[in-house]
Amino acid sequence: MPIKLSPFAPKDVKKFFKLDGIKVSIAHCGLKKNKKEDLVLIKFDQPSLIYGAFTLSKTPGEPIIWNKSIIDYEKVSAILINSGNANVFNGEAGRNSLRKIVKRLSDDLCVSQNEIYIASTGVIGELLDHNKIIRKIPYLIKNLKNDHSTWFGAANAIRTTDTYAKTHSEKSKSNRQIVINGLAKGSGMISPNMATMLGFIFTNAQFSGLAYKKKFFELINKTFNCISVDGDTSTSDMVLLISVKNEDKHLKIDNSKKQKDFFKILETLMMKLSQYIVKDGEGASKFIMISVKGAKDDLEAKKIAMSIGNSPLFKTAMAGSDSNWGRIIMAIGKTYAKIEPQRISLRFGNFLILKNGKSFFKKNFSSINRYLKKSEIEINVELGIAEGSAKIWTCDFTKEYISINSDYRS
């Protein structure tokens, strides 16, 4: 079944900025059909600092279990990514496959096993033929490069139902030498808490310490954990941030101004990559931002925003450009969060629907309906209870989503 290119696919691709100390190679090992590339090796010249955020699923894939067991060392020398098979729920056999791959990489690259990260995406519960991967390791090592086309090829190789490759780059404003490059994948089984998405972020900025790790998780919560395609949480996925090691002291983040600037571009990049995932949501025809303000606290605001964003009734209404705002009220109500109907205000874009519980819907009917025909929609909810707020991004639910998912396997 051919999948249509998302209407939100970027028109032109920004090239990765030059970032030394890191190389990449791609190969076809046979996990994907049609000779498509399905294997990526990323190699660091020196062991580099790594932070990772992983799925909270209780049926995690073998790569998740492995990576979590080594993440506390905070050092990475290589990352191997495959698509076509997620290596989830394969029991002892799945564990052995992963270990054989890690051992072979460790031997051939002469790096510690504790510095080798694995990421897999694809079908769950099918045995991973590790020999297919192992056979390609010498080829991958021999072909390591650091050019744009190989990086873009890597972003392509990690796709499953994605309709386009997702890459983004940012450069520091205060120090033009500092750059961040990132690639990601994901288009279904997307909900917060690290659903089917892989994100790999590399920077030449040199830093260490708890403040950076904390900030990384804070940004994960504001970006990758604020998107939802279908409310389904995957077993496999992760976002990694790597400070690629180098000795250039100009790249050290050694004052608070530099730090602030770095965090800013990191946030921009993480936001961009995570929004790319929603925009490539399976069958998506609309990109929707939901903002909730005035909740009891940030957690309740996010719960409400996600309840709206995950509601099939809301998502199908959006697909039909239908101004059935009652479904938003329903989705707010089903969270059991603290609300008072007469304090709720609601806007579609700038168009008022409710002001302190009073309806302006009839008055603004035609402009609202015109607005909903757009491909990018904003839903603004104000609860008037306290100061809690959240913003999430989602897409609509179309017949295309059903098509894609009723025969993904075949």
Next chain:
Amino acid sequence: MPIKLSPFAPKDVKKFFKLDGIKVSIAHCGLKKNKKEDLVLIKFDQPSLIYGAFTLSKTPGEPIIWNKSIIDYEKVSAILINSGNANVFNGEAGRNSLRKIVKRLSDDLCVSQNEIYIASTGVIGELLDHNKIIRKIPYLIKNLKNDHSTWFGAANAIRTTDTYAKTHSEKSKSNRQIVINGLAKGSGMISPNMATMLGFIFTNAQFSGLAYKKKFFELINKTFNCISVDGDTSTSDMVLLISVKNEDKHLKIDNSKKQKDFFKILETLMMKLSQYIVKDGEGASKFIMISVKGAKDDLEAKKIAMSIGNSPLFKTAMAGSDSNWGRIIMAIGKTYAKIEPQRISLRFGNFLILKNGKSFFKKNFSSINRYLKKSEIEINVELGIAEGSAKIWTCDFTKEYISINSDYRS
């Protein structure tokens, strides 16, 4: 847009059993288009015992707020039901509409306001024109009857996107005089905790006391709260059980054998009505039972069963008769419930997929795929942790669901 009749619509309708002391009338008041009936009055000769279960939504409709305020009196003299408008989120105006209707009914029927129940279903957030309803009250009172065709007409009048009227009757085995009749509606915005469904159950059995109320709620949790169409919880809906008052001492439930027998037929009837709702799930082409056993406790079992049943990825796989069982593992994992992969067993019908974590999928591949082409599917999960169990009923997610819901309003 014409909606296709559900493939699960019952071939022939069982008539209501004779039940004295209760009458019903129907009318078209203009809330629904095309002169379709949209108003039902049910009147009891004497104030009768009533129990009610209501939505937990924090944005409940006015009827819910009203009924909850009087349910502790446990007496009912009349129930007025309208379709076409849910009277939700209309603020003070909605409250006034409801009160005017209640007052008029109370005056015209000469019964206490505390014995008048209201149920409304339809669009949220549109002002209810109570005059349309009030104007019809004299007609409704004049035309009260107790025949099959009027009861069936009532089940029709309360429909929204339902494709068929839902009624069922049961008769006690030990005392053929004791009967239960029930009607219900619902096909979308269906998830546990009283989602868009209305259920009205009448019996001539005479009883009172906490044991019956407790049993009613227990059965609600096993039936109406164990179905899900789309995971969306409505603002409006309720199930009422009424023991229609009469002086016939043969109808008294005065020993434990009679009680057991009554509870059994009550459960059968509640199960039947709630399954009718799932079988009429918007766009449903498959009726799916999900059984989870061996969980930490019943609550976790239900959480897992609902997580599977509400997963868009699982539901779309079912629509495509796709044996992608990894999506069930994903849905188990995303609940964060206590599990151990090597103890999980999974069957589609009687066909083994996993036994203690080991896959038999390849071995049974062709029989599993044949099985999934059926219109009624059973998913059996065994967790092997402890004794908790749950059973829920749901349907698949088809393109038809998207069609129905992208232009419900228009």
